[in-house]
Amino acid sequence: MNNQKRLIVDMDGVLADIYGQLIRYELQSSGTELFRENLYGQDEIVAFPNGRTHANEKGFFRTAPVIEDAVDTLKELSQHYEIFIVSAAMEFPNSLEDKYHWLDEHFDFIPWKNIVLCGDKRVIRGDIMIDDHFKNLDYFDGTTLLFEQPHNSEKDNNGHRRVRNWKEIRDLLL
Amino acid sequence: MNNQKRLIVDMDGVLADIYGQLIRYELQSSGTELFRENLYGQDEIVAFPNGRTHANEKGFFRTAPVIEDAVDTLKELSQHYEIFIVSAAMEFPNSLEDKYHWLDEHFDFIPWKNIVLCGDKRVIRGDIMIDDHFKNLDYFDGTTLLFEQPHNSEKDNNGHRRVRNWKEIRDLLL
Numbered sequence: 001m002n003n004q005k006r007l008i009v010d011m012d013g014v015l016a017d018i019y020g021q022l023i024r025y026e027l028q029s030s031g032t033e034l035f036r037e038n039l040y041g042q043d044e045i046v047a048f049p050n051g052r053t054h055a056n057e058k059g060f061f062r063t064a065p066v067i068e069d070a071v072d073t074l075k076e077l078s079q080h081y082e083i084f085i086v087s088a089a090m091e092f093p094n095s096l097e098d099k100y101h102w103l104d105e106h107f108d109f110i111p112w113k114n115i116v117l118c119g120d121k122r123v124i125r126g127d128i129m130i131d132d133h134f135k136n137l138d139y140f141d142g143t144t145l146l147f148e149q150p151h152n153s154e155k156d157n158n159g160h161r162r163v164r165n166w167k168e169i170r171d172l173l174l
Numbered sequence: 175m176n177n178q179k180r181l182i183v184d185m186d187g188v189l190a191d192i193y194g195q196l197i198r199y200e201l202q203s204s205g206t207e208l209f210r211e212n213l214y215g216q217d218e219i220v221a222f223p224n225g226r227t228h229a230n231e232k233g234f235f236r237t238a239p240v241i242e243d244a245v246d247t248l249k250e251l252s253q254h255y256e257i258f259i260v261s262a263a264m265e266f267p268n269s270l271e272d273k274y275h276w277l278d279e280h281f282d283f284i285p286w287k288n289i290v291l292c293g294d295k296r297v298i299r300g301d302i303m304i305d306d307h308f309k310n311l312d313y314f315d316g317t318t319l320l321f322e323q324p325h326n327s328e329k330d331n332n333g334h335r336r337v338r339n340w341k342e343i344r345d346l347l348l
Binding site for chain 2: 006008084086090091093094096097100101104111112113114115116117118119120123124125126
């Protein structure tokens with residue numbers, strides 16, 4: 001059996017740059033140019049009124065950019081932790097296969113056994129969770145790291161440790 | 175918060191009649207007629223040498239028959255338990271969206287938040303698990319019910335309670 005600690009890693013906003021992708025889709029579909037630095041403190045649904053529509057389009061998650069340093073850091077962490085990628089994807093059923101193939105392209109060192117696409121993460125158990133949403137971290141029985149994104153940037157940490165990028169995660173966990 | 179016990183229900187071989195579907199696919203693809211009653215005691219990979227190929231075909235899981243009494247019993251159980259459908263689907267990425275839509279068709283009383291498509295179920299927490307595979311039940315921290323299928327029918331229960339159909343589950347849990 002595996003005695004490594006189990007690290008639960010979120011996808012959207014932690015591995016995949018969903019802000020970058022939403023900004024690109026908004027520009028393409030309506031011509032409106034949004035700037036990340038103007039979105040701090042706004043909930044995602046306020047920042048991107050068409051976000052849910054785009055998120056259910058085939059290809060949206062398949063072509064999302066990867067967050068800086070996520071690949072190299074996660075590869076290094078995978079030598080020391082049992083890593084599970086856990087994404088709350090079920091609200092957008094068209095994303096399910098896109099997410100699988102995106103992970104297979106960018107994070108091919110994560111085996112298919114260690115991927116979870118779910119609705120509600122309360123059902124997940126592990127030792128450490130990295131996520132950008134309080135609704136996931138608040139119910140986790142373990143150490144929690146809040147990955148900073150504009151939607152949580154002006155909120156209280158609510159007991160979670162805030163990390164701003166993958167270099168900070170590396171320093172904490174290795 | 176929800177104070178109901180959490181019931182983790184497997185899909186293949188518990189809600190979906192995968193034996194029936196594999197027998198149908200084998201007949202259609204090779205003309206070989208298999209009979210369920212001849213497959214008792216055989217592992218699935220022995221009983222269905224082409225099973226993996228069929229399982230990754232689009233439509234295979236989408237059109238699987240529903241196991242007898244599963245819909246009515248699960249609907250009744252959903253009044254008393256917090257139900258999560260958890261399927262180890264990730265080995266067959268073409269099944270992911272088919273499985274979502276199959277559940278949406280036959281079990282529309284299960285919200286999308288309560289669906290999990292994963293690789294390895296060791297990451298799942300709950301109070302009761304119903305599954306036909308030891309590899310899932312053996313690592314679960316809670317009450318376990320082994321749903322009888324030909325592949326497990328001649329094996330020792332390995333500490334799990336064996337159930338033969340959904341009527342037995344109803345009698346146990348309600």
